[in-house]
Amino acid sequence: MSQQLAVRNLCVRYGAAIALHGVSFDVATGECVAVVGANGAGKSTLGKAIARLVPATGEVRYGGRELPRDAVRAGVVYVPEGRMVFPQMTVEDNLRVGAFAVRRAFDWRERRDVVFERMPRLAERARVRAGLLSGGEQQLLAIARALMARPSLLVLDEPSLGLSPAAVRSVSEFLAELGREFSVTTIVLEQNTAFAARIADRGVLLRLGEVVESRLSKEELADPRRLQQKADGQP
């Protein structure tokens, strides 16, 4: 698999506070990589820095080139935590807004049909106001809205946050197939390591803004004791 994303020596400061400190890792085309770490480790900051939503120093190279400021146009879309669908708008209109994120002219209806075909639960609720959907359905809608921009790299911030165990299961089932269904590379920023282990090919462990380990196996992701040992610097 070719290397698609190369993050090199990424640093982000919020005033005097350093949130990311020389972060480097790669993601290959079609991979699903989970970035895990405790509260405040820098996961969201890393996702936003990759998607060019916060100022950073260092390099984000995508497809061999420096990722431009307008990352969405280059195919990189960030889905914030907390779902943030437009509650008063229908499911379909939420998708339509997602298509407007890219300024290329294309038929949004065609893309909607592709998304609905793979997400029948949303298709059945096309005319329902998004605020009436369950938490899990809203999370799926947030992902679907991002897919409307036809990304090649999706950065998902805590997709399991605030969901019931059943909703976590249905979102993880969808995400596990996402790469194949939509030819998309995925970075999932997660505190829920059991969820991360279910969907990701491997993990990157962050601690206090630094990468502790960039090649965690699925088995390591699923083992909280092992992760804690690594975060504590034990071999």
Ligand SMILES: Nc1ncnc2c1ncn2[C@@H]1O[C@H](COP(=O)(O)OP(=O)(O)OP(=O)(O)O)[C@@H](O)[C@H]1O
């Ligand atoms: N806008 C901001 N201004 C100042 N400090 C910030 C800002 N955003 C984040 N931080 C700080 O940067 C550090 C990393 O935060 P970040 O949200 O990236 O971590 P996280 O791993 O995503 O945490 P969580 O899992 O709690 O969402 C934290 O110490 C946080 O307080």
